[in-house]
Amino acid sequence: MKLSELSCGVNGVVTGMSELPAATRKKLMVMGLLPNTEVTVIRLAPLGDPLQVRVRGVDIALRKQIAANIDVEVR
Template identity: 90%
Template sequence: MKLSDLSCGANGIVTEMSALPSATRKKLMVMGLLPNTEVTVIRVAPLGDPLQVRVRGVDIALRKQIAANIEVETR
């Protein structure tokens, strides 16, 4: 399942980020978004872009295009 497909309040475990460009993937990894890390969708903007996700206690805003390239496994 894609991170962009999760609904508000849903949790997931990041499984794969290989579809992202390497520069974007590295920036997200520095912010704590790593494989096998739990993420929670906090809210989605009214027009659907961006998404607010919580990773390791920190909230990050992600564009829907980026979130669509992050694979998660739901709990």
């Protein structure tokens, strides 16, 4: 499942980000979005882009296009 498909309040674990460009993947990893890390969707913007996710206690706003390239497993 993709991160962009999760509903608000749902937890998931990142399983892969291989579809992202290397520069974008590196920036997300510096912010704490690593494989096997728990992520929670906090809320969506009114038009659905961006979405707010919580990773390791920090909230990050991600564009839906980027979130659509992050694989997660629902927990």
